Amino acid sequence: MARRPANRFVCQSCGAVFPKWSGRCDACGAWNSIVEETVEPTATGGTNARRRTGARINLVGLAGDTPPPPRIETHIGELDRVLGGGLVPASVVLVGGDPGIGKSTLLLQGACALARAGRQVMYISGEEAVDQIRLRARRLGLEAPTLELAAAINVADIVATLEAEKDLALVVIDSIQTMWMETVESAPGTVSQVRACAFELIRLAKQRGFSLILVGHVTKEGALAGPRVLEHMVDAVMYFEGDRGHQFRILRAAKNRFGATDEIGVFAMTDQGLEEVPNPSALFLAERRGHIAGSAVFAGMEGTRPVLLEVQALLSPKAGDGGARRAVVGWDTGRLNMLLAVLEARCGIKLNAMDVHLNIAGGLRVGEPAADMAVAAALVSAATGQPTSAGSVYFGEVGLSGEIRQVSQPDTRLKEAHKLGFEQAFLPRRIARGNRKPTAPDGLGIQEIGHLGDLVSLFTGAMEEAEA
Numbered sequence: 001m002a003r004r005p006a007n008r009f010v011c012q013s014c015g016a017v018f019p020k021w022s023g024r025c026d027a028c029g030a031w032n033s034i035v036e037e038t039v040e041p042t043a044t045g046g047t048n049a050r051r052r053t054g055a056r057i058n059l060v061g062l063a064g065d066t067p068p069p070p071r072i073e074t075h076i077g078e079l080d081r082v083l084g085g086g087l088v089p090a091s092v093v094l095v096g097g098d099p100g101i102g103k104s105t106l107l108l109q110g111a112c113a114l115a116r117a118g119r120q121v122m123y124i125s126g127e128e129a130v131d132q133i134r135l136r137a138r139r140l141g142l143e144a145p146t147l148e149l150a151a152a153i154n155v156a157d158i159v160a161t162l163e164a165e166k167d168l169a170l171v172v173i174d175s176i177q178t179m180w181m182e183t184v185e186s187a188p189g190t191v192s193q194v195r196a197c198a199f200e201l202i203r204l205a206k207q208r209g210f211s212l213i214l215v216g217h218v219t220k221e222g223a224l225a226g227p228r229v230l231e232h233m234v235d236a237v238m239y240f241e242g243d244r245g246h247q248f249r250i251l252r253a254a255k256n257r258f259g260a261t262d263e264i265g266v267f268a269m270t271d272q273g274l275e276e277v278p279n280p281s282a283l284f285l286a287e288r289r290g291h292i293a294g295s296a297v298f299a300g301m302e303g304t305r306p307v308l309l310e311v312q313a314l315l316s317p318k319a320g321d322g323g324a325r326r327a328v329v330g331w332d333t334g335r336l337n338m339l340l341a342v343l344e345a346r347c348g349i350k351l352n353a354m355d356v357h358l359n360i361a362g363g364l365r366v367g368e369p370a371a372d373m374a375v376a377a378a379l380v381s382a383a384t385g386q387p388t389s390a391g392s393v394y395f396g397e398v399g400l401s402g403e404i405r406q407v408s409q410p411d412t413r414l415k416e417a418h419k420l421g422f423e424q425a426f427l428p429r430r431i432a433r434g435n436r437k438p439t440a441p442d443g444l445g446i447q448e449i450g451h452l453g454d455l456v457s458l459f460t461g462a463m464e465e466a467e468a
Helices: 077-083 103-116 130-140 155-164 191-208 229-233 280-284 333-347 369-384 410-419 452-467
Strands: 006-011 034-039 092-097 120-125 148-151 168-174 211-216 236-241 248-256 264-270 273-276 295-302 305-317 326-329 354-360 392-394 424-428 445-449
Touching: 006 191, 077 248, 077 264, 092 103, 092 191, 092 229, 103 120, 103 130, 103 168, 103 211, 103 273, 120 130, 130 148, 155 168, 155 191, 168 191, 191 211, 191 229, 248 280, 280 305, 295 369, 295 410, 305 369, 305 410, 326 333, 333 354, 333 369, 333 452, 354 369, 369 392, 369 424, 369 452, 410 424, 445 452
Parallel strands: 092 211, 092 236, 120 148, 120 168, 168 211, 295 392, 326 354, 392 424, 424 445
Antiparallel strands: 006 034, 236 248, 248 264, 264 273, 295 305, 305 354
16 A cells, blocks of 8 residues: 655754754754655565565775775865865765855866866856856856856756766766755755755766765854765865955865865965965964064964964953953854963963953964963963064963963974074973974074963063063
């Protein structure tokens, strides 16, 4: 007896399923995200149905020689860096980012570069017409006569077209939320459609051996829209970040089965599209003004790349009877509150009656704890009115007792600081046995700091000398 189609209610933010509609998703807390979807019944075998007998799978040992996967260079160095050396054949990459951040521009530039290198590339858009893509390419000065364009959303038509093509190297789908399958009774962009369309395209990419890049929309919280299982299905997940008020764009890998996830690619948005930034430290510090209280330079690491950034702090008396304000851009608010508590409890710096504004100049978001000492230097500099030295850099993690802890790759940080003309570096003191003293380049002085109080005394001592 045939079963009738069943209806269910699915959250479009997290994919949770509910028996009835409600205004708020109990799983993720999103409002007005639950949509009714129709589920087609699957054929079930009766009493006379024959059960398929599974075949024995082949098992192999862990030891063995496995060559690294081949790579297809996109001829965009920053993109290849994040991918781990280039695209891997039969791999699937999911690229997300805010609207208008430059996802389509970056992928169109990469597709044109691959096509000019003699690769067969197909760019399929579900959001723009072919004429719009041509106008953008003309505006950016891109030329690739062999690049194949299409505007389509029907996955069945796309699959039939891809199966007829030979020697495909790359297929770009912009975006997966616009794709649609007739067999799924729901609108494009719903959880069921995104999951089904992505599965069909990924299956074909694995079968035919071409690289597939899917563009994904993001929610207002910054997470990729659609079912969470989409991130598990693909081989790499990359986020294209940036502030529209800044020209810099950061490509960051959140998942990569063929490379590291701590690499970043830095681009600059210009009227000619996205340009690579091979030395981001020089650009991030290009507009820095020295001898300003509340400013310190942090020697950070993004994957294997050293990046020097300016940390800016501003203190002002709190307004009103409420609590003091903590405004942070580019850093973790919780870590700032912890650092303020350590400064007050361990070093006697009273900032509870001050509004604290902290900014990582340039639009890059810093996540490593090594920035603690640079942030502390900027805060103490702002509190005492004593500027940091224009030729000094800081890095080190601060513990709850005020101790300065070791961080990774100090030699690489010091080499980058010396290359950009800095003369002195403040870094953690070697306490634990076996810690090797960092090798400082000639001309770069090193001053080891064991406790946050030692850093504070440098500014208070300078303030007392200035008053005397």
